Each structure stands twice: as C-alpha cells, then as structure tokens.
Amino acid sequence: MSVILLPESVRAKLGDAADDFIKLLNEVADARTEQQRITEFKLSQATDLAKEFTGVRKEIADVRVEIKETKSEIIKWMFIFWIGQLVAIFGFLKFFGK
Template identity: 40%
Template sequence: MPVVAVSKALRDRLGDEGAEDLAKLLSSVEEAAREDTLVVVEERFARRLAETESRLNQRILETEARLDNRVTEEVAKLEVQIARVDSRITEEVAKLELQIARVDNRITEEVTKLRADMTAFKTEIIKWMFLFWIGQLAAVGGLLALLR
C-alpha cells in the first residue's frame, strides 16, 4: 500500500489528525479504485476469453464439419473404386471360367479321340496276333509234316 505524503502547508492547515484522515481517505479511495479497476479488467478478460472460446469452438465445429464431409466424399470415392474393381474381377473370373470350360471340353474330346485310337490300335494288334499265330501254326504244321 503506497504511503500518501501530505505537504507541510496542508498539514499545518488541516492539523495532524486531519492530514492523517485525508491520507487514509486518499488511500481508501485509491484502494477502492484499484479494486474497481481489477473487477473491470477481470470482467473484460472474462468476456474476451468467452468470445475467444466461442470463436475457437465455432472454428473447431466448422473444421470438424469440413473433415466429416471430406471423409464422406473419400469413402464414397473408395466405394465406387471398390465396385469397379469388383466388377472387373467378376468379369475376369467369368472369362477364366469360360476358358476353363473350353479347355475341359477340348481335353474331353482329345481323351475320346485317344481312346478311339487305342481301340483301333488294339484291334489291329489282335488281328496281327492272330495272323502271327496262324503263320506259326502253319510253320509248325509244315515242319511236322516234313518230319513225319
């Protein structure tokens, strides 16, 4: 608390008690003014802080909304891309299944041809076997006839 000094001329006119009362009065006025100033400054600070907080909250909400919109847009784009890739994969799978069916049919045809060729070859072998045995029997019969 600052000390209020009363000049000698004022002290002589007011007296010691009056000068002290004046000093106390000035000190109390100064203290009240200081308290009032603090109250006003605190109120201004609180108001400014509330305004700043409000603006900051508003900016946060706006930013959050923009981010939500952007995330929604990106998710939509990704879903479209996923759908495209899925349809392309489905098309490719269908093409591959068609190719597999064609290869399967061709293999079936080739196996059928191979079996027919093997049957014909088997028939040919049996025919030549009989001719060989008939020739052998004729040779053995001819040898027996000569030897007898």
C-alpha cells in the first residue's frame, strides 16, 4: 500500500477534501503497482514461453538430423540386400542352368 502525505500548506488549502484527495492518490498509486505486477508476470510468462519454444526448436532440429541419418542407413541396407539378392539369383541360375 502506498502512503502519500500532503504538506500542511496544501492540506490547509484543500480543507476537508484533503483526506479524500490523499485517499484517491493512494488508490491510483496502488492500482499502478498492481498493473506493474501484472505486467511483470506477463513478461515472465512470455520469457518462459520463448525459452520453451527455443527448446522445442532444438529438439525438432535434433530429430531431423536423426531422420536423415536413419534414411541413409535404410538406403545403405537396401542396396546391400539387393546386391545379396542378385548374387543369390545368379548363383541359382548358374547352379541350375547347367
């Protein structure tokens, strides 16, 4: 809670309205403080969310690298399988072709 005090000279000029004026100023100051807390909270949430997105993007990049490596491994083993099949077919043809 904010505390705002008025000098005696101002208090004398305002008369009975001085207390109401001080109350109003304190309410405005409290509202600003609450708004600042809300803004800071939202900013911290946005910062946390940005960190999360950065982490997710890094994970996606890692998965893409893994997929590329896996694709190259699959293609390599497919060629090895095909070559083995061709060797087996030619072997059978040669063996049974006589």
